[in-house]
Amino acid sequence: MNENPYQPIDGQVVDIIDESPTIKTFVVAPQEPFRFATGQFVELTLPGQGEAPFTPSSSPAQAAKMDITIMKAGRVTALLHQCQKGQKVGIRGPFGKGYPVDDLVGKEVYIVGGGVGLAPIRSLFLTLVEKIKDFKSVVCRFGARTPEDLIYKDALFGTWQKIDGVDIKLTVDNANGDWKGNVGVVTTILNSDDVNIKNAVAVVCGPPIMMKFATLKLLEFGFPAQSIYLSMEKNMSCGIGKCGHCMIGKYYVCKDGPVFTYEQIKKYPHIWD
Amino acid sequence: MKAVFIRELKPLLDTIAEQMELYVPRKSGEYYVFSKYDPATGAAVEFNNIRVCTPVKEFLFPLRELAAVFPEPAQPPQIKPFAVFGLKDCDLRSIEVLDKVFAEEEFEDPFYVKRRKNMFIIASDCSDPAESCICNVLDGKPYATSGFDLNVSKIRDGFVVETGSDKGEEFVEKHSQLFSEAPETLLGQRDEERVKTQKQLEQQNAELNFNRPVKEVVENSEESDVFDQEAKTCIECQACTRICPTCHCFYLYDTSQKDYFAKMKMWDSCMRMAYAEVAGGANPHKILGDRLKHRLMHKFVYFLDRYGLKMCVGCGRCIDAEAGGVDLRVVLKKLSEELKEKQKAKVAK
Numbered sequence: 338m339n340e341n342p343y344q345p346i347d348g349q350v351v352d353i354i355d356e357s358p359t360i361k362t363f364v365v366a367p368q369e370p371f372r373f374a375t376g377q378f379v380e381l382t383l384p385g386q387g388e389a390p391f392t393p394s395s396s397p398a399q400a401a402k403m404d405i406t407i408m409k410a411g412r413v414t415a416l417l418h419q420c421q422k423g424q425k426v427g428i429r430g431p432f433g434k435g436y437p438v439d440d441l442v443g444k445e446v447y448i449v450g451g452g453v454g455l456a457p458i459r460s461l462f463l464t465l466v467e468k469i470k471d472f473k474s475v476v477c478r479f480g481a482r483t484p485e486d487l488i489y490k491d492a493l494f495g496t497w498q499k500i501d502g503v504d505i506k507l508t509v510d511n512a513n514g515d516w517k518g519n520v521g522v523v524t525t526i527l528n529s530d531d532v533n534i535k536n537a538v539a540v541v542c543g544p545p546i547m548m549k550f551a552t553l554k555l556l557e558f559g560f561p562a563q564s565i566y567l568s569m570e571k572n573m574s575c576g577i578g579k580c581g582h583c584m585i586g587k588y589y590v591c592k593d594g595p596v597f598t599y600e601q602i603k604k605y606p607h608i609w610d
Numbered sequence: 611m612k613a614v615f616i617r618e619l620k621p622l623l624d625t626i627a628e629q630m631e632l633y634v635p636r637k638s639g640e641y642y643v644f645s646k647y648d649p650a651t652g653a654a655v656e657f658n659n660i661r662v663c664t665p666v667k668e669f670l671f672p673l674r675e676l677a678a679v680f681p682e683p684a685q686p687p688q689i690k691p692f693a694v695f696g697l698k699d700c701d702l703r704s705i706e707v708l709d710k711v712f713a714e715e716e717f718e719d720p721f722y723v724k725r726r727k728n729m730f731i732i733a734s735d736c737s738d739p740a741e742s743c744i745c746n747v748l749d750g751k752p753y754a755t756s757g758f759d760l761n762v763s764k765i766r767d768g769f770v771v772e773t774g775s776d777k778g779e780e781f782v783e784k785h786s787q788l789f790s791e792a793p794e795t796l797l798g799q800r801d802e803e804r805v806k807t808q809k810q811l812e813q814q815n816a817e818l819n820f821n822r823p824v825k826e827v828v829e830n831s832e833e834s835d836v837f838d839q840e841a842k843t844c845i846e847c848q849a850c851t852r853i854c855p856t857c858h859c860f861y862l863y864d865t866s867q868k869d870y871f872a873k874m875k876m877w878d879s880c881m882r883m884a885y886a887e888v889a890g891g892a893n894p895h896k897i898l899g900d901r902l903k904h905r906l907m908h909k910f911v912y913f914l915d916r917y918g919l920k921m922c923v924g925c926g927r928c929i930d931a932e933a934g935g936v937d938l939r940v941v942l943k944k945l946s947e948e949l950k951e952k953q954k955a956k957v958a959k
Contacts, residue, residue, distance in 0.1 A: 341720050343677035343862065343873050382873075384680065385866025389889065411889025427680060427871075545892050572888050574862050577717035580878070581859035582886055584904075587912040592717075606832065606903075607894035 342577050345382045345427025346371065350420060351402060356488035357481075360453055361418060362394065362406045367428055373397050375464040376435030376457055376568070376596050380576050381405060382427030383420070387413040390432075390573040392595065394456040396463035406456035406488065432576035433595050436461050436540065436566065445473045445532040449551045451480045451523050451543025455488055457568050458542050462497070469502045476532050477505040480523030480547070484509050484516045504531075524550050529558040542568035549609040552599055562600035569595050569608070614782055614789035615796055617768040619657065621788050623695060624649045626781075630691040630730065633669070635662050641930075644668075644694065657764055658696045659738035661925055665855035666701040667708060669694060670725045671877075677721070677862065678873040687721070693730035695762075700745050700925035702733060702757035704855030710917040711858055721875075730777060733758035737803060739811050742926030744939060747818045750924050752807040765799040818939060820946040824920070827946045828910040831903070836944045838899030843935045846898065848879035850928035850936070851905070856921045859885075880905050906941065 352364035365381070373379065375397050382388040389411070395404035409418045438461075446465060450458040458477075465475050477497075481487040487507065498505055508519040508526045519526050523543070539560055541551050548567060555565050571583035571590040578592035586605035588594065602608050616622055626632050627647050635642040635656055641663035642656070669692070676687075705726075712722035736743075736752035745751065754761055759778035763770040770792050773779045782789060820827050831837070851857040861878035864871065878885065881901050887893040895901045913921035922938075929937055 341678060341683070342717055343875070344683055345678065345680060345873075347681060382864060384871040385864055387864045388862070388873075414889055425681075544890070570888055570890070570892070571894075572886050575860070577719075578714075579711050579717070579719060579858070579860070580862065581880060581908075582878070584886075584908065584912065586907075587915040607900070610892055610894040610896070 342429070343575070345380070345388075345429045348426045348428045350422055350424040350426060353420070353422060356406060356490075357486045359410075359486070360406060360408045360488050362404050362488075363417065363420075364402050364404055365426060365428065366402045370400070371403070371428065371431075372400060373403070373431035374435040375438060375460045377431035377433050378573065378576075378591075378595055379403075379405070379428050379430035379432070380573075381417070382429070383413060383416055384425060384427060386416050388427070388429070389413040389417075390576070390591070392457035392460065392568070394459040396460060396467065398464070398467060404459075406453060406459070408453040430576055432573070432591050434593065436464075436596055438464060441465070441538055442471050443473060443536075445537040446475045447532045447537050447539045447555075448475065448477045449479075449523060449527065449539065449541045449543070449555075450477070451547040451551075452482065452486065453488065454543030454547070454568065455479060458540070459489055459492075461540065466497075466500055466503065469500060472502065473536065474532070475503045477503070478508075478523060478526050478531070479505070480508045480510070480526070480543075482510045484513060522550070523547055524554045527551065527554050527558075534559050538564050538566065540566045540568075545570070545609045556599075562603055563598045565599040566596050567599055567602070569597055569602070571595075611773060612779060612782060613770055613772045613792040613797060615768055615792040616771055616789050619655045619762070619769060620649075622762075622769075622771070623647055623655055625785055625788060626693050626695075626730070626732070630693050632693045632695060635696040638663075642696070644696075647695070657734065657762075660736055660740055660743070661698045661700055661927070662696060663853075663927070663930075665853055665927065666694070666697055666704060667855055667858065669729065670705070670708060670722055671712065671858060671860075674874060674876045675721060676872055677875040679870050680872075682870070687724075689724045689728045691728045691730060693732060695732040695734070697731055697733045697754075697758070698736050698925075699733070699751050699754040699757075700743075700923040701855060702731070702754050703750060703919075703923040704925070705731075706757060707856040707913070707917075707919065707921055707923070708858055710919070731758045731760075733761040733774075735761070735763040735800075735804060735807070737764060737807055739807065739814070740926060740930070741814065742929035742939075743811060743924070744815050744818060744926055745924035746808065746811040747815055747820075748824065748920060748922055748924030751804075752811060753804050763800040763803065765796055765803065770796055770800045818943065820942070822946075822949075824910050824942065825914055827942060827949055828906050830949050830952070831906075831945045834903075834945060834948055835899075836941060836948060837903040837906075838897070840936055840941050840944070841899040841902045844881070844898055844902065845934040846881060846883070847933050848881050849931040849933060851879040851881055852877060853927045853931040855925060855927065856909070856923060880908070902936070902941075906938075 573591040578589035583590035635658035
């Protein structure tokens with residue numbers, strides 16, 4: 338790690354992929370060696386404009402370039418969406434603890450995702466399928482607002498479906514004419530027999546309201562709070578547990594998270610706000 | 611620890627000022643502020659009987675500073691040794707809090723650490739606490755017992771100077787001609803003064819006796835509406851957090867200069883509406899009362915859980931600075947009464 342944790346390293350956007358009307362994946366090449374663990378996040382700087390936290394959506398094994406999937410949601414992300422290939426960026430990090438991949442070995446991994454929350458999940462998913470035999474199964478339940486809001490469509494409808502040990506179901510809140518799948522929020526495709534809860538771990542990432550209701554559903558199924566891993570989205574700024582903006586109780590999401598078990602944070606107020 | 615005697619402050623401060631920049635208290639209106647000491651002006655040296663108005667964090671963690679420059683990394687700023695005279699026990703304990711955050715092993719803040727290493731601390735005893743001083747109910751004393759290089763106590767005919775670190779010890783040895791022995795009688799005088807001030811604090815804060823740890827009082831207030839009630843007069847000026855010596859939230863922002871880009875660090879405040887807001891619009895502290903609650907939870911519960919000490923040193927600066935009339939003492943007292951009632955009701959059941 339850099340001696341000055343506020344100093345970004347140089348990077349360049351080498352490709353931009355349109356995922357949905359509001360979401361793009363930026364392929365970023367750091368100009369010096371950069372490693373991260375799945376679920377850790379980086380602070381991406383648009384020089385002179387601002388920075389924002391993102392969890393890379395690619396596998397850590399692919400070290401020379403990382404994918405960062407970004408939804409146009411605020412000032413910095415809107416500026417990023419205007420960028421072209423070749424744009425210089427700054428990268429700080431990686432920060433936080435990421436997903437506890439070692440603890441998932443031998444388990445049924447039950448992944449619940451929504452919207453742009455599929456970004457961190459893609460990184461985890463790719464990490465898991467690299468050693469798919471280490472895990473009992475990977476069961477995915479993903480949702481989006483509409484079919485066109487679903488990201489990583491090629492993988493979701495194609496390559497990922499074909500992997501042995503993987504089971505994927507999709508839903509959308511509102512369908513148009515072509516959609517043949519389930520219509521309803523993501524909790525409508527969660528079933529208590531999707532996995533054997535005694536040997537399963539749940540991973541949830543998505544908009545706060547979806548995370549809340551997915552968590553409640555999982556608890557109802559009998560998942561213990563310590564087996565539900567949540568990717569918390571707070572206002573991570575410094576990345577090193579100092580500036581204070583991302584606190585959940587005594588935790589700094591940037592340093593202690595962004596992945597927490599529900600057990601860790603359930604007693605604190607406003608976790609879903 | 612070694613104690614010596616000196617009749618006047620000027621020779622001591624002149625000697626320090628020969629070696630490094632020295633900041634001393636200067637009266638400005640009814641408060642003290644720090645200003646650079648200049649031996650040549652011959653201005654009288656002031657001994658502050660109470661904490662300086664501005665928080666000591668300004669020396670270690672300035673209001674705004676350059677945190678990064680790119681594409682070419684900036685040369686780290688040259689920090690020369692500097693000294694501050696007139697810091698009180700509350701100030702030293704606030705440095706202890708800041709050390710936990712900025713000097714922790716895993717992620718050091720290089721700017722803070724550099725300044726901290728170059729700081730020479732000359733503390734002094736309080737003899738005239740303000741009405742807002744509540745250090746005695748928050749683990750503090752009107753005099754320091756650690757965390758300084760030198761400590762100065764005013765007695766009848768001069769000052770007792772005590773060393774508290776190797777740096778302080780070396781200073782006294784090197785400049786032994788400035789000092790004379792401090793016999794037991796003088797230390798006795800000093801201790802008498804200390805007891806007197808401590809008693810004064812205990813008297814003025816007698817009503818702030820919670821009969822239970824402050825942590826428990828605040829931790830049990832999750833459902834309380836005291837925060838909403840007390841925040842009603844808050845005008846969101848954020849003065850409470852700016853002047854607080856332990857508040858350390860900052861805002862990182864990017865700027866564009868003629869031939870480089872920079873990241874700046876600037877003080878921020880958890881009392882600010884958009885403080886915790888994320889790009890998607892979610893904001894855990896939308897309501898003012900919730901922000902006040904978070905501020906107190908951080909100070910009395912979360913920080914303690916994480917670092918083992920409270921993040922409030924009881925200096926009372928936030929009370930003095932309050933433009934909206936939110937008084938920490940009143941909030942704590944109301945929470946304490948509420949908890950007592952709750953527990954009474956529980957017993958009755």
